[in-house]
Amino acid sequence: MTDFSTWMLTCQTHMENVLADSLPAAGIAPSRLHDAMRYAVLGGGKRVRPLLAFAAGEATGADRSRVQYAAAAVELIHAYSLIHDDMPAMDDDALRRGKPTVHVEFDEATALLTGDALQSLAFEMLSTEPLADDAASQLAMVQLLAQAAGSRGMAGGQAIDLDSVNTALDLPELEFMHIHKTGALIRASVLLGARCGTLADQDAVALDHYAKCIGLAFQVVDDVLDAEASTATLGKTAGKDAAQNKPTYVSLLGVTRARELAQELCTDAHAALEPLGPRADRLRQLADFVVERSF
Amino acid sequence: MTDFSTWMLTCQTHMENVLADSLPAAGIAPSRLHDAMRYAVLGGGKRVRPLLAFAAGEATGADRSRVQYAAAAVELIHAYSLIHDDMPAMDDDALRRGKPTVHVEFDEATALLTGDALQSLAFEMLSTEPLADDAASQLAMVQLLAQAAGSRGMAGGQAIDLDSVNTALDLPELEFMHIHKTGALIRASVLLGARCGTLADQDAVALDHYAKCIGLAFQVVDDVLDAEASTATLGKTAGKDAAQNKPTYVSLLGVTRARELAQELCTDAHAALEPLGPRADRLRQLADFVVERSF
Numbered sequence: 001m002t003d004f005s006t007w008m009l010t011c012q013t014h015m016e017n018v019l020a021d022s023l024p025a026a027g028i029a030p031s032r033l034h035d036a037m038r039y040a041v042l043g044g045g046k047r048v049r050p051l052l053a054f055a056a057g058e059a060t061g062a063d064r065s066r067v068q069y070a071a072a073a074v075e076l077i078h079a080y081s082l083i084h085d086d087m088p089a090m091d092d093d094a095l096r097r098g099k100p101t102v103h104v105e106f107d108e109a110t111a112l113l114t115g116d117a118l119q120s121l122a123f124e125m126l127s128t129e130p131l132a133d134d135a136a137s138q139l140a141m142v143q144l145l146a147q148a149a150g151s152r153g154m155a156g157g158q159a160i161d162l163d164s165v166n167t168a169l170d171l172p173e174l175e176f177m178h179i180h181k182t183g184a185l186i187r188a189s190v191l192l193g194a195r196c197g198t199l200a201d202q203d204a205v206a207l208d209h210y211a212k213c214i215g216l217a218f219q220v221v222d223d224v225l226d227a228e229a230s231t232a233t234l235g236k237t238a239g240k241d242a243a244q245n246k247p248t249y250v251s252l253l254g255v256t257r258a259r260e261l262a263q264e265l266c267t268d269a270h271a272a273l274e275p276l277g278p279r280a281d282r283l284r285q286l287a288d289f290v291v292e293r294s295f
Numbered sequence: 296m297t298d299f300s301t302w303m304l305t306c307q308t309h310m311e312n313v314l315a316d317s318l319p320a321a322g323i324a325p326s327r328l329h330d331a332m333r334y335a336v337l338g339g340g341k342r343v344r345p346l347l348a349f350a351a352g353e354a355t356g357a358d359r360s361r362v363q364y365a366a367a368a369v370e371l372i373h374a375y376s377l378i379h380d381d382m383p384a385m386d387d388d389a390l391r392r393g394k395p396t397v398h399v400e401f402d403e404a405t406a407l408l409t410g411d412a413l414q415s416l417a418f419e420m421l422s423t424e425p426l427a428d429d430a431a432s433q434l435a436m437v438q439l440l441a442q443a444a445g446s447r448g449m450a451g452g453q454a455i456d457l458d459s460v461n462t463a464l465d466l467p468e469l470e471f472m473h474i475h476k477t478g479a480l481i482r483a484s485v486l487l488g489a490r491c492g493t494l495a496d497q498d499a500v501a502l503d504h505y506a507k508c509i510g511l512a513f514q515v516v517d518d519v520l521d522a523e524a525s526t527a528t529l530g531k532t533a534g535k536d537a538a539q540n541k542p543t544y545v546s547l548l549g550v551t552r553a554r555e556l557a558q559e560l561c562t563d564a565h566a567a568l569e570p571l572g573p574r575a576d577r578l579r580q581l582a583d584f585v586v587e588r589s590f
Contacts (some may be wrong), residue, residue: 024446033446033454084411087384089403108384109457112407113450116379116414120445123418127437135430142422142437150415151319151328155408159328162404 004285008051015050016042018068019075022125036106036114037121041079044097044235048218048290049074049185053193055282056207062197069129070141070192073122077149078185080118083111085158091240098235119149131196141192148188157181161246169247175216182222183215190214190283202275209272210283217265218290223248224258229294266291299580303346310345311337313363314370317420331401331409332416336374339392339530343513343585344369344480348488350577351502357492364424365436365487368417372444373480375413378406380453386535393530414444426491436487443483452476456541464542470511477517478510485509485578497570504567505578512560513585518543519553524589561586 002010019041024034050071057067086093086101087108094104103111126145132138147153157180164177190211194204226241227250241248249258269287273280297305314336319329345366352362381388381396382403389399398406421440427433442448452475459472485506489499521536522545536543544553564582568575 028447030446030451030454030458032458033451037446080411084407087407089382089398089407110454112379112382112384113454113457115411116375116444117446117450119411119414120441120448120450124438124441124445127422127434127441135434139422139430139434139437142434143419146415146419146422149411150419151325151332151412152323153415155412155415156325156328159325159405159408162408163325163327 049189056193060197066196076122080115083115153184186215187211213269344484351488355492361491371417375410378410448479481510482506508564
């Protein structure tokens with residue numbers, strides 16, 4: 001087994017290449033839109049969701065030539081959500097992945113359409129590329145991503161987030177928001193990657209629980225980093241949540257307890273993977289990475 | 296055969312019921328988002344795209360219990376595009392279907408998320424409901440809608456439209472824009488409706504040509520109505536194109552020649568349907584309706 005950082009770099013490079021090949025070339029009309037799509041998606045990001053898809057695929061013996069498209073589809077949904085989230089009507093943020101956000105680099109109308117077109121492209125990819133043994137399974141994968149992205153998934157989580165500005169959420173309410181806002185797509189990453197291989201029912205339950213723990217841990221750590229790290233380290237505006245008076249795990253629990261919670265969720269994630277044995281080792285390493293990361 | 300206006304009303308009522316049942320109930324959290332989704336989609340609109348899907352389904356012997364979901368999916372994509380198109384960053388319009396637009400009635404952030412969530416819901420519907428004899432055909436239908444909605448379809452057409460403000464497009468350039476902006480989704484309506492039934496290859500070619508003619512005719516008539524009708528009749532702001540100095544069929548050809556062009560496209564649409572015989576009669580009636588409408 002290659003060491004984790006080599007594996008991660010290999011996956012990230014592979015993902016970048018697949019995305020670069022799948023996005024319309026910048027020269028193709030409408031070129032400004034295609035420029036913006038490539039600008040938003042390529043050359044940045046930790047690719048946490050694709051890494052989860054690749055690791056889950058390894059746990060179910062999936063061929064990477066399939067998983068790469070499931071991973072890319074999820075990353076396109078994630079990228080579109082960042083573009084819209086950064087717009088003035090939402091978070092109004094000028095910096096993302098160390099670069100000007102799409103509406104700053106291009107304009108608001110282009111940012112709106114770029115997000116829209118990336119969402120369509122995700123579903124085009126998931127319905128076009130060969131991902132599963134049979135078409136019925138693949139159709140179920142499209143359904144899974146659509147639900148994860150929609151009003152009872154990611155978009156719904158963002159709506160709850162909007163409503164929570166200047167209101168006092170308690171811990172269960174905060175968790176409810178994050179299960180939707182970031183958790184739904186992280187769950188989809190794990191399950192779509194796994195479904196590219198042979199996924200037994202009991203393993204699906206285990207992976208689902210793993211994904212839930214990881215999704216929350218990811219968010220808790222995000223809140224800690226937002227409170228503690230610098231804008232330069234994060235590549236996005238730090239301290240934003242406190243400035244907007246948004247409830248976070250840090251505002252509710254304090255940094256120390258938030259860090260402990262992330263560690264507990266990581267332990268739960270490991271426990272969930274127990275039945276899968278060594279083929280889930282990459283998922284274990286990713287759980288540790290998510291909690292220990294500093295950016 | 297029931298008369299056309301009865302058929303149309305039956306289809307529109309049926310569509311309204313299917314959409315009302317398919318959209319998340321307003322009380323379900325996040326309730327503001329779900330309210331906005333229902334506000335945007337229900338209780339208005341000519342439902343031209345669903346009508347085309349139903350008529351195409353009749354031409355291929357499709358069961359209406361299938362076509363209704365293809366029709367609804369296309370209408371959800373159309374509804375999302377109107378919400379985003381009306382936002383201040385794009386057309387900045389306050390009136391749609393005789394009601395305040397979503398960002399006026401709710402707010403910009405909600406409008407953004409509502410459009411996003413409606414797009415996801417369209418793909419959820421198309422991948423969930425039983426629409427075709429086999430899953431592979433249905434997967435191809437998802438692909439068709441995703442391509443029609445994306446950067447080389449509707450979203451791309453809107454990007455070209457944005458770039459065309461204050462520029463002098465010639466007739467081929469204007470046609471290129473509309474083939475994308477409105478034509479792609481109208482084509483998808485016809486083909487998705489048809490694919491719910493038994494569609495022979497040569498009929499697919501005929502329907503594709505019909506859809507292209509109807510899509511352009513629809514746009515030419517839209518331009519004429521925008522120039523001539525009142526805001527009250529249209530239920531949306533009239534005279535907008537001229538005010539924004541956008542190229543239209545009327546600005547390029549004048550009203551008289553534009554009306555003639557719409558009639559020629561209608562004749563072409565009828566000619567395309569020749570091989571399909573009487574089972575395409577609803578499509579013929581719709582072609583006439585699109586050209587003769589006054590709203």
